[in-house]
């Protein structure tokens with residue numbers, strides 16, 4: 001059945017679905033509070049404005065709706081019957097974006113945790129997982145020297161992982177693709 005929303009109303013509704021303070025996100029926030037973890041919300045200075053960031057532990061938590069973010073093998077990741085091409089392309093963009101954001105966050109030294117909406121049917125299990133992740137990061141923080149600003153940490157991370165000529169080559173490749 002057709003709905004009768006104006007484009008503006010529709011986009012507002014989409015923003016609500018995809019945006020902040022969604023029910024799954026509130027559930028994860030409650031779990032983190034229970035664990036005594038202090039989360040910063042939607043830090044816009046970080047790639048993709050991650051839903052929740054534990055600054056001290058350097059953990060980024062992405063709370064993903066199964067439909068929009070395409071939870072593999074999940075019953076909620078349905079395929080709409082109409083405008084198939086539109087949806088296929090939209091989903092592909094979402095998935096590619098999620099991958100890119102996770103990669104950039106990791107490069108900045110973040111542990112990236114994706115929590116799928118459907119997993120929150122069992123909040124105790126999510127709680128145990130988050131507790132384990134936080135404990136692991138706290139141990140790591142005690143045994144490695146403190147990092148300074150996130151950008152520097154990102155730069156150090158790159159320079160450690162990639163030898164100089166490797167970086168040189170990827171830079172050349174990037175600029176040749178552009179030109």
Ligand SMILES: [Zn+2]
Pocket residue numbers: 066071074075076077116117118119
């Ligand atoms: Zn799911």
